[in-house]
Amino acid sequence: MPSSMLVVDRVVKRFVHSGQGAALDGVSLELAAGEFATVVGSNGAGKTTLLHVIAGGLLPDEGRVVVDGHEVTAWPQHRRAGWIGMVFQDPAAGTAGSLTVEENMVLALTAGRRRTLAPAVRPARREWVVESLRRLGMGLEQRLHVAVRHLSGGQRQALALLMAAARQPRVLLLDEHTASLDPQAAEAVLELTRQLVRDLGLTTLMVTHNLKHALTMGDRTVIMHRGRVVLDLRGERRRRMDVGDLAEAFRHACHEVLADDQMILA
Ligand SMILES: Nc1ncnc2c1ncn2[C@@H]1O[C@H](COP(=O)(O)OP(=O)(O)OP(=O)(O)O)[C@@H](O)[C@H]1O
Numbered sequence: 001m002p003s004s005m006l007v008v009d010r011v012v013k014r015f016v017h018s019g020q021g022a023a024l025d026g027v028s029l030e031l032a033a034g035e036f037a038t039v040v041g042s043n044g045a046g047k048t049t050l051l052h053v054i055a056g057g058l059l060p061d062e063g064r065v066v067v068d069g070h071e072v073t074a075w076p077q078h079r080r081a082g083w084i085g086m087v088f089q090d091p092a093a094g095t096a097g098s099l100t101v102e103e104n105m106v107l108a109l110t111a112g113r114r115r116t117l118a119p120a121v122r123p124a125r126r127e128w129v130v131e132s133l134r135r136l137g138m139g140l141e142q143r144l145h146v147a148v149r150h151l152s153g154g155q156r157q158a159l160a161l162l163m164a165a166a167r168q169p170r171v172l173l174l175d176e177h178t179a180s181l182d183p184q185a186a187e188a189v190l191e192l193t194r195q196l197v198r199d200l201g202l203t204t205l206m207v208t209h210n211l212k213h214a215l216t217m218g219d220r221t222v223i224m225h226r227g228r229v230v231l232d233l234r235g236e237r238r239r240r241m242d243v244g245d246l247a248e249a250f251r252h253a254c255h256e257v258l259a260d261d262q263m264i265l266a
Contacts, residue, residue, distance in 0.1 A: 001011060001030070003042065003069070003168055004030050004031065004032055004033075004066070005031055005032065005033040005034070005035070005067065005171060005203040006029070006030065006031040006065075006066070006067055006170075006171050006203055006205070007029075007030050007064070007065070007066040007067075008027055008028060008030070008050070008053075008054065008063070008064075008065055009023050009028055009063050009064040009065070009066065010026050010027070010028050010062065010063040010064075011026070011028070011050075011053055011060045011062065011063035011065065012024055012025060012026055012060060012061045012062035012063055012066070013049055013053055013058060013060050013061055013227075014061055017221040020044070021069055021226065021227060022061075022227050023032055023044075023046045023049040023227055024046045024049055024050060024053065024060065024227050025046075025226065025227035025228050026062075026063070026076060026227075026228065027046070027050060027063075027083070027224075027227070027228065027229055027257060028063075028229070029050075029193050029222065029229060031171070031199070031203050031205065032203070033203055034119060034201040034202070034203055034205075034261045035204075035218075035219065035220065036197050036202075036204040036206070036217070036218030036219055037096075037204070037205055037206070037219070037220040037221070037222050037249075038206045038207075038208055038213065038214040038215075038217050038218050038220070038221050038222070038247075039205060039207045039208070039222045039224060040207075040208060040209070040211060040214040040222075040223055040224070041220075041223055041224035041225055042224075042225050042226070042252070042254070044177060044226075045202070045222055045225050045226060045227065046219065046223040046227040046228075047175075047224055048136050048175055048207065049176050049249065050224070051086065051173045051205065051207060052075040053065060054084065054171065054205070055077060055080070055084045055086050055173055056069075056072065056075055056076060056077035056078075056079070056080045056081075056084070057077050058183075059073075059074070060073065062066055064153045067080065067084070067170055067171060068083070068170045069085055071073035072138055074174070075089065077142075078175075082167065083169055083170045083171065083195065084169055084170070084171050084172075084173060085164035085165060085167060085169035085171070085172045085173065085202075086172075086173045086174075086175070087157070087160050087161050087172075087173070087174050087175070087177040088160075088176075088177065088242065089175060089177060089179045089180050090162070090180065091153045091154075091157040091180065091181075092093065092156065092158075092163065093159060093160070093164050094156075094157070094160025094161075094163060095148045095156055095159055095160050095163065097147065097148050097149035098147060098148075098149065099147065099149065099160060100142040100144065100145050100146060100147055101133075101140060101143055101144050101145070101146060101148060101151070102145060104148055104159060104163060105162070106160075107127075107130050107172075108127070108163035108164070108166050108167055109133045109160075109166055113188050116243065120265070128166075129166060130144075130145070132162055132192075132195075132196075133162070134199070134200060135192075135195070136158050136162075136188065138155050138158060138188065139153055139239075140159065141157070141230070152185065153181055153185065154182070154184075154185025154186070154188060155161055155185075157177060157178070157180075157181060157189050158185075158188065158189050158192055161174075161177065161193060162188060162192070162196070163190055165196040165200055165237065167201060168202070169202070171202075171203050171204070171205065172194060172202045172203065172204040172205070173205050173206075174193065174204065174205070174206040174207065175207045176207055176208060177189065177193075177206070178190055178208075178213075179208075179209065183233075189244060190213065190217065193206070193217065194217065197218075204218065206218060209242055211247060211250075212243050214246065215238065215241055215242070215243065219234060219238075220232065220234040220238065221233040221234070221238055221246070221250070223250055223253055224226075225254045228256075229251070230236075230253040230254060231249060232251040233246075234247075235247070
């Protein structure tokens with residue numbers, strides 16, 4: 001049995017003025033090293049809150065978060081930043097627009113190191129970056145000296161993903177990271193996601209509203225509803241499912257009739 005890289009243990013998170021129940025109502029989830037799970041759920045199910053509790057932006061009211069055997073529940077976000085990589089829906093959130101592609105990559109590769117070590121972006125890492133940019137097929141390897149604000153949303157998001165992965169975080173969190181892209185750019189960024197997760201063996205949690213991506217990305221699908229994990233699909237059962245089966249399993253697990261716009265079928 002491979003060791004767990006991420007353990008979320010009975011986590012509860014309440015927002016005082018939300019007027020709703022707990023955003024996370026006793027969520028437990030365990031990811032083995034190198035495992036790639038997608039997370040789907042109804043609107044307001046708690047998916048983004050879960051990612052922020054893991055990343056340290058939100059402190060849970062109850063429960064524990066353990067990363068690579070270390071309990072990080074009370075660690076501030078900056079202390080676990082080197083361990084957790086996160087990519088958001090907005091391409092601008094993960095990159096510095098006024099810096100060039102190369103400067104952004106250097107920042108990603110040297111972040112968290114002491115200044116004396118700062119110039120030490122090893123040639124091998126730099127080559128890996130250029131090669132990854134080339135494989136992306138967006139021509140970014142020829143635009144290393146272009147300010148990132150001049151790139152398209154897809155190019156910028158691909159760069160944000162590459163930057164998060166280049167630091168080889170223990171856990172990579174993706175929060176609807178292709179939702180704001182056109183279909184072609186979204187497909188390119190999803191393919192890059194597959195490659196990076198596979199090549200670097202990254203333990204990954206990817207929130208999506210797209211049921212097809214929830215089944216075709218990674219090796220496990222977690223369904224959340226009203227602050228709880230209501231279904232955790234993997235193995236043969238998951239492999240046999242199509243989008244219709246997943247929607248049906250979703251409805252069944254929620255014990256209520258959900259309108260399509262609550263599930264956002266894509
Ligand atoms: N900062 C906040 N203050 C108050 N309530 C919040 C806050 N953030 C989230 N919530 C509430 O917590 C619940 C879970 O929100 P969350 O954003 O985690 O859901 P989600 O599953 O990511 O939803 P969506 O798919 O719509 O993005 C919702 O009821 C939301 O209104």
